Amino acid sequence: MTTEEQAGQSGDILELPAASRATDIALDELELVYAFIYARVGNRADAEDLTQQVAMKAIPRLRQTAPASAIRGYLFATARSVLGAFWSTRLGLSEAELHEDLALVIPAGPSPEAGIETVQQILTQLSDNYRRVLELRFLHGYSLKEVAAEMHSTVGAIKVMQLRALRAAAKVRIPE
Amino acid sequence: MSRKPEDRLDKIVSDLLRGRRLKLRGGDAEEKAAITAAARLAGARQAPQRMHPAFRNRLAGALEQTRSGGWMTRRGALVAGLGLAAGAAGGAFLSREMETQPRRAGGEPIDPANGRWVDVAALTDLPEGQGHQVVAGSIGAFLFRRGDSVSAVSSICSHLPCELWWSHRDGHLACPCHPAAFTPDGRPTNAYALPALNTVRVRVTAAGRVEVLGTE
Numbered sequence: 001m002t003t004e005e006q007a008g009q010s011g012d013i014l015e016l017p018a019a020s021r022a023t024d025i026a027l028d029e030l031e032l033v034y035a036f037i038y039a040r041v042g043n044r045a046d047a048e049d050l051t052q053q054v055a056m057k058a059i060p061r062l063r064q065t066a067p068a069s070a071i072r073g074y075l076f077a078t079a080r081s082v083l084g085a086f087w088s089t090r091l092g093l094s095e096a097e098l099h100e101d102l103a104l105v106i107p108a109g110p111s112p113e114a115g116i117e118t119v120q121q122i123l124t125q126l127s128d129n130y131r132r133v134l135e136l137r138f139l140h141g142y143s144l145k146e147v148a149a150e151m152h153s154t155v156g157a158i159k160v161m162q163l164r165a166l167r168a169a170a171k172v173r174i175p176e
Numbered sequence: 177m178s179r180k181p182e183d184r185l186d187k188i189v190s191d192l193l194r195g196r197r198l199k200l201r202g203g204d205a206e207e208k209a210a211i212t213a214a215a216r217l218a219g220a221r222q223a224p225q226r227m228h229p230a231f232r233n234r235l236a237g238a239l240e241q242t243r244s245g246g247w248m249t250r251r252g253a254l255v256a257g258l259g260l261a262a263g264a265a266g267g268a269f270l271s272r273e274m275e276t277q278p279r280r281a282g283g284e285p286i287d288p289a290n291g292r293w294v295d296v297a298a299l300t301d302l303p304e305g306q307g308h309q310v311v312a313g314s315i316g317a318f319l320f321r322r323g324d325s326v327s328a329v330s331s332i333c334s335h336l337p338c339e340l341w342w343s344h345r346d347g348h349l350a351c352p353c354h355p356a357a358f359t360p361d362g363r364p365t366n367a368y369a370l371p372a373l374n375t376v377r378v379r380v381t382a383a384g385r386v387e388v389l390g391t392e
Contacts, residue, residue, distance in 0.1 A: 023239045027232060035224040042218030045197045048231050052238070059239055087212065089335060089371065090198060091205040092356070119220040122213075138217040141193060144186065162189065163182040163210060169217065170209035 130165035192218035283372035307342030312390020328376035
């Protein structure tokens with residue numbers, strides 16, 4: 001049974017240090033969870049909601065004296081489950097229908113430090129035009145009009161290129 | 177609604193780049209891969225994010241409360257203000273009031289901070305078994321009468337923030353924004369993993385008036 005499967009069961013209990021020190025430890029771990037989630041939903045409001053869901057789901061099942069690694073594993077397993085539910089609900093899909101994308105959205109292990117390195121890994125596997133449009137739009141914050149001017153194209157063409165570039169980016173698999 | 181997928185996706189990308197929430201529709205599932213890729217790129221624009229101090233404090237308060245024995249649901253925590261002392265006190269008061277006439281169905285009940293009972297209809301005005309839409313301040317609800325009992329669910333879809341409507345023909349609440357529908361007790365009718373509708377507190381007074389727990 002995987003950690004993720006374990007997290008979905010109601011009976012399992014992990015141990016957590018006592019009193020408010022436990023809250024501090026949980027908050028430090030939840031910082032990692034927050035970064036992990038933020039890197040996948042791309043906005044603060046959803047990241048806060050989902051982090052809170054993870055805390056509410058996982059913390060009551062934790063008890064005293066668990067090693068930090070077990071707590072972290074449990075929180076990240078819960079985070080993966082919460083993220084899966086988030087995408088399936090927002091897109092109106094069952095989690096089975098969403099499954100093919102989970103490999104991209106939800107990696108097998110916690111890697112909260114991924115960030116820009118992950119993006120660069122994705123971008124380097126795209127064609128020049130696709131990489132350029134996503135770099136300008138996402139990393140440099142250009143508007144469509146600015147991207148069009150930079151790439152000597154039209155806004156309409158850049159919009160289509162952005163869609164195709166994102167579809168291509170979604171197909172890139174990165175070793176976690 | 178934009179007809180071209182590139183227009184719709186650019187709207188999502190633009191919202192993400194402005195730091196806004198992901199507001200998706202049922203039809204967006206066609207581009208789910210591109211959308212998740214966009215969210216990931218948007219999320220990785222900067223160094224790994226840390227929680228906002230205010231959110232961290234609210235979370236700490238919720239965790240302390242959880243550990244001290246009082247389980248608090250996410251929505252309950254949000255409604256209570258997660259750290260707003262006034263909200264916590266109000267919540268306790270409302271909980272005692274509610275014990276006399278809870279009318280719960282599918283989802284979690286809405287307990288607005290500083291909530292108050294709002295007279296919305298006479299019991300005799302409500303058609304048996306049919307949805308009747310009412311507004312109590314900021315709370316919108318559909319009421320359903322069964323004999324002398326009344327239940328209420330939120331009039332806002334649990335998936336997209338759209339106002340539901342009552343379909344007499346189908347006997348369910350339908351969402352105009354995507355193919356989602358809910359039974360009168362708030363449960364989704366289709367196979368999608370949608371959350372149930374929030375329930376709304378409702379009571380019937382001795383004088384036969386129906387009151388909903390709403391806001392000023």
